[in-house]
Amino acid sequence: MYLFLVLNLNTLWVAVSIAMQHGHYDMCKTQTKSDEGIVWEYMACQPESKDMTQYLKVRLDPPNSTCGDPPEPFCAMGNPYMCNNECDASTKELAHPSELMFDSEGRNPSTFWQSVTWKNYPTPLQINITLSWNKTIELTQNIAITFESGRPEKMILEKSLDYGVTWQPYQFYAADCLDAFRMEPKSVKDLTANTVLDIICTEEYSTGYAAHAKTISFEIKDRFAIFAGPRLHNMASLYSQLDTTKNLRDFFTVTDLRIRLLKPATGATFVDERNLGRYFYAISDIKIYGRCKCNLHANSCTFTNNRLACDCEHNTTGQDCERCKKQFQGQAWSPGSYLTIPKGTANICDPSIAFIGNCYCYGHSNRCTYIEIVNTAVCVGCRHNTRGQHCEKCKKSFHRNGSAKLDDVNVCIANVCDNELLRCQNGGVCHNNMRCQCLPGYTGILCEKPKCEETGGCSSKSGQESIPHNLYLTTMIIVARLCTL
Known part of the structure; x- marks a missing residue:
């Protein structure tokens, strides 16, 4: 059985190689051997003439x-x-x-x-x-x-x-x-x-x-x-x-x-x-x-509702496969190459960049959501004390571990201050790289709050921030909340 499989794969590869040598590059993918075993190898697609x-x-x-x-x-x-x-x-x-x-x-x-x-x-x-x-x-x-x-x-x-x-x-x-x-x-x-x-x-x-x-x-x-x-x-x-x-x-x-x-x-x-x-x-x-014309992202074209449209592959969409699907927009769309691998590439809209959390979210989340109005993907449920659109920032009370890479589970550590980075505010001093000692009149983890705020004795500020009123700001608030989950 194994010998039969190998012979058939070899026959397929020879046929594909011969087709490529004669310029018939209208196949989208073929099976080939790799270190991981038998895998699909993608290439440019063209509908038949x-x-x-x-x-x-x-x-x-x-x-x-x-x-x-x-x-x-x-x-x-x-x-x-x-x-x-x-x-x-x-x-x-x-x-x-x-x-x-x-x-x-x-x-x-x-x-x-x-x-x-x-x-x-x-x-x-x-x-x-x-x-x-x-x-x-x-x-x-x-x-x-x-x-x-x-x-x-x-x-x-x-x-x-x-x-x-x-x-x-x-x-x-x-x-x-x-x-x-x-x-x-x-x-x-x-x-x-x-x-x-x-x-x-x-x-x-x-x-x-x-x-x-x-x-x-x-x-x-x-x-x-x-x-x-x-x-x-x-x-x-x-x-x-x-x-x-x-x-x-x-x-x-x-x-x-x-x-x-x-x-x-x-x-x-x-x-x-x-x-x-x-x-x-x-x-x-x-x-x-x-x-x-399918920009080398389809090997067939369908005539439906009195209109021709490409049957798009490579995670592309549109009448001519001229853009990436919504969940696959982490990098700029590009047409495929006429050349065979390795000189050419199918230029797939790769989901590992735009949708799968292990890469896009630095390994701190495996879920993303697409915010259509701002045309961006946001990581959901960031772990390891991270936050942000790509889980690239640290939560409050945590700071960036300078010796760790962004995809390290220890990228955000619990020290709330750092003498070298001078994170304490309003004249506070970092004590033992653990906490800020604040000047009288200030409080908070980073000495960021006037004490009068706790008693309500601070004078009102002119020009207080107004409630966001346009759609863009409202969306940003939604994004910010998602990023801190």
Whole structure:
């Protein structure tokens, strides 16, 4: 039985090691040997990459840019002079709604979204298609947009990292980059490690009606290859860059994408104003592969209540596992590392720091309570004559033993005064390191009280402390009482 267990553990460890060597760092933990026996070893987590179009919401601007309401004729895509086709939103067989950009392909005839025609020429035919997840997404493969019509002569792909509040260009597409955007044409293959984040304009995808040239791409993998090699065989190198370069991580991260269609394919240098029904946009398929961004604290992502959320581990919480749970906030939250142990770490929100008394309370308490209004944890029931938020102070009538560490059970001893520290007040003198000898008129353990207070003969003080009246002071009183238990 023991041999069987060892063989299986060895097999598991070999499998994990091989997976790590190939860059598959999406396991959260594995069993390994240590001096204490078989233990769990935590590491970074990543949900699997999948087709993210099944979770998105699409919005068109202007909202009436889909053809068919009212019905209108358009020209055949293969023959722009045959204009007897019709788009009619009220008839299923003739309708081309936006959801047909994301349905299953392979059917004949193919299904596609289609815009209104350019019947209002020379007014620009410009349409924005916004894709939103209400969740941060990390792109893992090329974005592919397949046009049923000719590919646009002018288009911009944009991204947002703040749920559509602000937008940045991802890539420009044009038949003539200089004319359309005042940019020199480039290819992603021209980029280097120093220019990998450059925004470029490409002319590679802006041809006319060629049947074999319908797809526009945003090349994620070519940018990965700059660090991981042409066949992505060295993913560890890419992960090392992602681990240390926030701008690189953010480049492949989005909450929303926007396709800005600025000019349809004309197939010529001029627009045929006699056949404006031949100009429109039609998209049959959009593919976007990625994973939920969970800050390397989850290996799965759940779609519930029409929303994606990470299944957080490592004592983290939030839609993106972006903070520690309440009982685990003793140190600052941090994302996990892409690198494997020992170079990387899962950065677990460690309960031994924020919740378990043996460490956080210096061993003088094993209970804590969380005071939400001041966002702090407080030790409860401090022992060994200690008090304070972390049991780091001594109770009244006890003082700190300078030769003992904070976690020593003898850290607070019963001498009430100390000649060296001069703890006696109001001119009192410490006698035999045991008690204060007070001057006439004063009393108390440390000679801290005027004797007149005992008889009520002291004159009243102006400016006496008022009763705490705001919530913060009230909370501090509660904390102080808890700390002296």
